[in-house]
Amino acid sequence: ILNVEQSxxxxxxxxxxxxxxxxxxxxxxxxxxxxYRWETAKSPEALFVMxxxxxxxxKGRISATLNTKEGYSYLYIKGSQPEDSATYLCxxxxxxxxxxxxxxxxxxxxxxxx
Amino acid sequence: EPEVTQxxxxxxxxxxQEVILRCVxxxxxxxxxxxxxxxxxxxxxxxxxxNNEISEKSEIFDDxxxxxxxxxxxxxxxxxxxxxxxxxxxxxxxxxSGVRDYEQYFGPGTRLxxx
Numbered sequence: 001i002l003n004v005e006q007s008x009x010x011x012x013x014x015x016x017x018x019x020x021x022x023x024x025x026x027x028x029x030x031x032x033x034x035x036y037r038w039e040t041a042k043s044p045e046a047l048f049v050m051x052x053x054x055x056x057x058x059k060g061r062i063s064a065t066l067n068t069k070e071g072y073s074y075l076y077i078k079g080s081q082p083e084d085s086a087t088y089l090c091x092x093x094x095x096x097x098x099x100x101x102x103x104x105x106x107x108x109x110x111x112x113x114x
Numbered sequence: 115e116p117e118v119t120q121x122x123x124x125x126x127x128x129x130x131q132e133v134i135l136r137c138v139x140x141x142x143x144x145x146x147x148x149x150x151x152x153x154x155x156x157x158x159x160x161x162x163x164x165n166n167e168i169s170e171k172s173e174i175f176d177d178x179x180x181x182x183x184x185x186x187x188x189x190x191x192x193x194x195x196x197x198x199x200x201x202x203x204x205x206x207x208x209x210x211s212g213v214r215d216y217e218q219y220f221g222p223g224t225r226l227x228x229x
Contacts, residue, residue, distance in 0.1 A: 004156075015179050032214045043118065044205070046217040089157065092215070097167040099145060099162035100209065102218060 002026055004092045006105035013080050014113050020076045021108040023090030027071035034102060035064055035075055036089040042067060047075075080112045116140045116202065118200040118221035122205050126227045127196055135191045135224045137206030146189045148181065150174075150202040160210065163189065196228045 005024045011066065013019045032051045036044040048057040053068040061078045077084055087109045091102035127133050139146050148160040161171040161181055168181065180192045189208075192206045193200055203223045210216050 031164040034218065035149055036220070041123075041222065043222045046219060049215045049217055051215050091157075099147075100212065100214070100218075101147060101159040101162050101170060102149075102157075103159065104149075104157040 002092065002094060002103045004090060004103050004105040005109050006090055008108060009106065010111070012113060015082060017080050018076065018078045019080055019110065020074050021088060021103055023040075023075070023111075025071050025073070025090070025092040025103075025105075026094065027069060028069075029094040029096055031093040031095040031100070033066055033068075033073050034091040034093070035073070036091065037069060038087045038089055038107070039085075047088075050058045053097045062114045075108075077110070080098045080110070082112045082114050084088040085110055118206055118208055118219050120204075120221035120223060120224050123222065124225045124227070126229065129198060129228055131194050133196055133226065135193075135206075137191075137202050137221055137227070138187055139188045139189055139206065139208030140210070140219055141187070141218075142212045143208035145169075145212065145218075146181075146183070147207040147209075148191045149207065149220075151205070151206045151223075152199075152202045153225050158203075160191070192225075198225075198228050201226055201228045 038044040050066040055066040066073045085090040087107040088108045091104045143153045146163040151157045161175045162169045205223045206221045207218045209218045
């Protein structure tokens with residue numbers, strides 16, 4: 001059974017604070033790691049797809065790192081803004097999944113307080 | 115920007131009824147998926163579809179479920195006889211290519227409530 005865990009489950013930060021959260025996944029048969037940003041009643045928005053150990057990706061104030069050997073990824077948000085409030089999902093694709101289906105973590109719910 | 119759309123946004127049905135959830139994937143995409151999220155739980159994979167056939171399915175996807183791509187644009191999920199435990203948010207997703215660093219794009223979901 002593939003298990004993807006995210007921590008913390010939720011957090012509240014003040015506007016302007018930087019924050020980070022963790023996704024852990026199986027380190028064997030790694031194929032890809034996806035990060036999504038999900039606001040209620042909207043489509044989960046694709047943030048990053050990461051495939052190589054040591055990958056670092058950045059989109060504006062959001063960045064992510066990947067360690068496939070130890071099975072974790074960090075998502076960082078620099079200078080949080082109220083519009084960053086959302087649930088951040090990570091999802092793991094393993095190399096045995098012929099159609100690249102994703103196994104999700106439960107998400108980290110971020111609330112940014114103005 | 116192209117997007118995955120789903121209809122309806124919310125469906126209420128009685129136990130034992132059939133429901134069809136509809137999705138329009140992004141037009142040049144080749145891989146199609148259904149996922150669901152029961153309230154408070156993780157998003158779970160149901161089924162994938164490629165080249166006009168099911169390529170993989172999870173143990174959740176039993177004989178009560180079926181998928182179809184009837185006209186080259188729509189992608190549907192049918193539940194033949196709904197149960198209370200089928201109540202969930204159902205997401206459709208599509209992917210352009212099998213290349214590993216391609217994104218899966220998700221629709222906004224259909225919330226199914228079985229009473």
